[in-house]
Amino acid sequence: MIYDCAKCSIHACRSGKLDRLPKNCPMRAEAFQKEAFAEYEKEENHDFYVNSSCIESEGYGQWTRMQEILEFCRKMHYTKIGLAFCIGLRNEAKVVDRYYEQHGLEVVSVVCKTGAHDKETVGITDEKKVHPGQFEAMCNPIMQAKAMNAAGTQLNIILGLCVGHDSLFIKYSEAPVTTLVTKDRVLAHNPCGAIYVYDSYYKGKLQDQ
Numbered sequence: 001m002i003y004d005c006a007k008c009s010i011h012a013c014r015s016g017k018l019d020r021l022p023k024n025c026p027m028r029a030e031a032f033q034k035e036a037f038a039e040y041e042k043e044e045n046h047d048f049y050v051n052s053s054c055i056e057s058e059g060y061g062q063w064t065r066m067q068e069i070l071e072f073c074r075k076m077h078y079t080k081i082g083l084a085f086c087i088g089l090r091n092e093a094k095v096v097d098r099y100y101e102q103h104g105l106e107v108v109s110v111v112c113k114t115g116a117h118d119k120e121t122v123g124i125t126d127e128k129k130v131h132p133g134q135f136e137a138m139c140n141p142i143m144q145a146k147a148m149n150a151a152g153t154q155l156n157i158i159l160g161l162c163v164g165h166d167s168l169f170i171k172y173s174e175a176p177v178t179t180l181v182t183k184d185r186v187l188a189h190n191p192c193g194a195i196y197v198y199d200s201y202y203k204g205k206l207q208d209q
Contacts, residue, residue, distance in 0.1 A: 051075040082148035082156035083109040089160040112139040141165040145172035
């Protein structure tokens with residue numbers, strides 16, 4: 001079954017009017033739904049989910065993403081968090097680090113270039129570098145994750161890691177991961193900007209790719 005919720009105009013899932021379910025709605029897979037729902041009763045998931053939902057309602061339209069993460073840590077009684085950041089957002093990382101430390105959290109921050117390995121060591125040829133002909137440190141998301149695992153962080157925050165590198169960080173992180181900033185070098189790290197102008201000002205550039 002191929003699900004296409006993005007094309008749905010009914011969204012019975014939101015209204016609770018289950019008599020209006022589309023034929024290919026994932027909610028028709030009752031066994032699958034039951035199996036997934038049972039996961040919320042597990043000890044490692046229940047409080048995590050309930051507290052995240054409470055954050056949604058308590059700060060709805062009032063708290064920034066940065067504050068939501070802080071309030072979530074408080075509800076979960078987290079005291080040590082990780083900050084995996086891109087070198088291009090090092091100034092932003094200083095602000096984020098200071099913010100959470102000022103509110104009582106211990107922050108373990110690891111930059112993406114840790115290890116200082118040239119990209120050529122993993123098989124990236126010189127012409128594939130951003131700046132050919134010179135040393136160019138590779139991003140090291142696996143090391144970022146392992147460093148935080150060793151430090152015993154309880155929640156890890158992604159601040160602008162590259163596409164794919166963020167995926168590897170999540171894969172190797174032992175602690176749950178949330179994203180504070182998603183990198184978009186063209187749109188000032190606001191990827192929704194491309195979505196909002198997809199059918200207007202930016203239409204040709206996006207749709208001709």
